[in-house]
Amino acid sequence: MKKINIAIVGLGTIGSYFYNFISKNKDAISKKTNVIPNIIYVCARNPKKKRLFKIPKKKWAKKYTDIVKDKNVDVVVELIGGSDGAAKDLVIKALLNKKHVVTANKALIAKHGDKLSKIAEEKKVNLEYEAAVCGGVPIIRSIKEGLIANKIQKVYGIFNGTSNYILSSMDQNKLQFKNVLIKAQRLGYAENNPESDLNGEDVASKVQILSSLSFNSFINKNIHIEGIKNIDMDDISNADKLGYKIKLLGFSELINNKIYQRVHPTLINKSSYIASINGVLNAVIVNGLPVGKSVIQGEGAGPSATTSALISDVSSILRGNIKYPFVISNKKRKKLHSGNISKLSFSAYVRLDVKDKHGVLSNITKTFSRFKVSIKRLIQNPAKSKKNSSIVIITHRALDLNLQKTLKILSKKNYMIKKPKLIRIENN
Amino acid sequence: MKKINIAIVGLGTIGSYFYNFISKNKDAISKKTNVIPNIIYVCARNPKKKRLFKIPKKKWAKKYTDIVKDKNVDVVVELIGGSDGAAKDLVIKALLNKKHVVTANKALIAKHGDKLSKIAEEKKVNLEYEAAVCGGVPIIRSIKEGLIANKIQKVYGIFNGTSNYILSSMDQNKLQFKNVLIKAQRLGYAENNPESDLNGEDVASKVQILSSLSFNSFINKNIHIEGIKNIDMDDISNADKLGYKIKLLGFSELINNKIYQRVHPTLINKSSYIASINGVLNAVIVNGLPVGKSVIQGEGAGPSATTSALISDVSSILRGNIKYPFVISNKKRKKLHSGNISKLSFSAYVRLDVKDKHGVLSNITKTFSRFKVSIKRLIQNPAKSKKNSSIVIITHRALDLNLQKTLKILSKKNYMIKKPKLIRIENN
Secondary structure (H helix, E strand, C coil): CEEEEEEEECCCHHHHHHHHHHHHCHHHHHHHHCEEEEEEEEECCCCCCCCCCCCCHHHECCCHHHHHHCCCCCEEEECCCCCCHHHHHHHHHHHHCCCEEEECCHHHHHHHHHHHHHHHHHHCCCEECHHHCCCCCCHHHHHHHHCCCCEEEEEEEECCHHHHHHHHHHHHHCCCHHHHHHHHHHHCCCCCCCHHHHCCHHHHHHHHHHHHHHHCECCCCCCEECCCCCCCHHHHHHHHHHCEEEEEEEEEEEECCEEEEEEEEEEEECCCCHHHCCCCEEEEEEEEECCEEEEEEEECCCHHHHHHHHHHHHHHHHCCCCCCCCCCCCCCCECCEECCHHHCEEEEEEEEEEECCCCHHHHHHHHHHHCCCCEEEEEEEECCCCCEEEEEEEECCEEHHHHHHHHHHHHCCCCECCCCEEEEEECC | CEEEEEEEECCCHHHHHHHHHHHHCHHHHHHHHCEEEEEEEEECCCCCCCCCCCCCHHHECCCHHHHHHCCCCCEEEECCCCCCHHHHHHHHHHHHCCCEEEECCHHHHHHHHHHHHHHHHHHCCCEECHHHCCCCCCHHHHHHHHCCCCEEEEEEEECCHHHHHHHHHHHHHCCCHHHHHHHHHHHCCCCCCCHHHHCCHHHHHHHHHHHHHHHCECCCCCCEECCCCCCCHHHHHHHHHCCEEEEEEEEEEEECCEEEEEEEEEEEECCCCHHHCCCCEEEEEEEEECCEEEEEEEECCCHHHHHHHHHHHHHHHHCCCCCCCCCCCCCCCECCEECCHHHCEEEEEEEEEEECCCCHHHHHHHHHHHCCCCEEEEEEEECCCCCEEEEEEEECCEEHHHHHHHHHHHHCCCCECCCCEEEEEECC
């Protein structure tokens, strides 16, 4: 049986799991692909670090620059991470040297995917990145193959396990953000530096990649990003009383041939499908024609789910299934214009923590009406001190620009004791 | 650009939609596959029937036997239906003549898939059947490709839109089975002859196909099948009060290297994911290693969802992605033994409609205890007449054989006024 030689660069949690998995499941994989996957090299920053398994000395490559030049290497698996630096350099050099590349690096693909895809197409090699977007959810391959017939109008969902774990734990266990984050870090659901998970950037990368695949367009940098750091227990319990859950969602939509990309905490109906996705799970929803609504759900990250995705990429290469990285040739991908979130309309949850004095409510409602934002529901709760009030407003659909203007004006009022808060509502 | 010639045999609702879709989306498909899909022939029982669109005269083939011999035909799309007869004959002849075959025919694949797959492998052509299992859910391709790394232990879910529509409508609108069925037929969610949808056979075919793919085994005929015809509003409202919903589920599990296949109405926790899948939706859940639990959900049937699946199959062929019909070579597929449902253990809902007389309850509980089925919960409701009672029992986990024996003995008691009813509970 034919052999294919794989080099793994980066041996952290994912790289180690992946190495082990391939070594132990060679037979099962070759049965399905008719090719034997053979790990010929590994390369990592610290070769002398103690690992849970032995890697034969001859497999250690000193530098990745040696690997990309080695004629025996067929596939390079990049598991270094980061949008630039070594990861980018490695992938470019590997592609230029006609090596297939498999990567789990969403930041790299979101930032440099167009350039890398062009090189891959020129050199007639694969650039596969299923593991970069929601590991245990085979969404990239589904868009490229299972749903290939479809004209996709919208792709959205829960794309970050850490944020989803934190929000659903706050909701289920009535714990404050900080305490849940500490617990998540202890359980390995949040990294020591969870910044990009919590500020929405991780989701943004995935949204940009999915947009590009779904709409056959180049990667679009215009994206509205909000993370979950400002969500507190009061918001979660307010939402609960109103029949909603709060989730960090990523959205990409094609409206009048413009791409609208956004990432923000969102109020969704308790009875909706997305509301039922708790913990570290991810879910991707694709609205397309003719298929209608197709949903894929699974574990989003972690070494085992990511390895499942990496192997599917390697297997696709083993089967000789060479395809364009973004479904269609770069020559045919479109440069679509993007639209700004300010031009979309939303119902919204607005929370205003104010001094409890005469005339405040009237001033607030006047401000809303000035920007044509009409109020659907208003609840005023006295704070414990009784000197302050927390006012929760659910608005009717209004232009996002006007919602933003309303909040900007309100934030300057001397009766506000905290920054006003806006969480958009998704009706679906 | 290369052209590939497609012949469609069978022009009912699905065939017509598919013909139209390909004709209108040639460009979009060829952009993604680099090959132009060209419908060269159509063939149907009644060529003179009025159709919503015009098919040029030269495209009409008189007999499918002409098509399979025609050197210009590359792909035959079988949309006749039925496990035998013309459908089987067409597919065999097409494969023998080295034509790729795409089919939406679950009955054919479940019954003759092994034989057909052998011919396809010998003739080195594709036999693709994504549309046969839950159309809008790209589950076949996901198991073959996206989840290829995984050792699958269990695959289960909601595989029949008609049954799911009926059960969820009964639940939501408090309507009797018969009335919902009439409504479903009016809306096109149930066929005029809905027999195979309601008696579980449609689900059984899908379970057998998924087993075979998931466990790399030949198709296994041993499957326990129950449909939904005996479920009435009392069961649904009893379940509701106890915190459950009733769904028709199909299951296939690998336990100690034996395949256990079963289709039956099932009580599942209201808060579980499956309970939230209502209407004509289908959902497939795959438990595998390393991926964990992966879920795919979408519309199960209907011309648009089915066309999405057919096109993904055609595209896979257009890309030249030739693969074994059941992931691995027939030479390597295993003949796994099967286990009987009677050897599995379940909690169960048991409903006994009895004459309300002295000693009945004691006799019932004695019968349960005789077969080592212990009772977790018992609710006795007097019937309107007050002469009868409806007793609902939730059992602890017990061997299915013992549950069946208990019911058999009870069914002979002279105090029973209806056949006793058993619905298994799935805890997940």
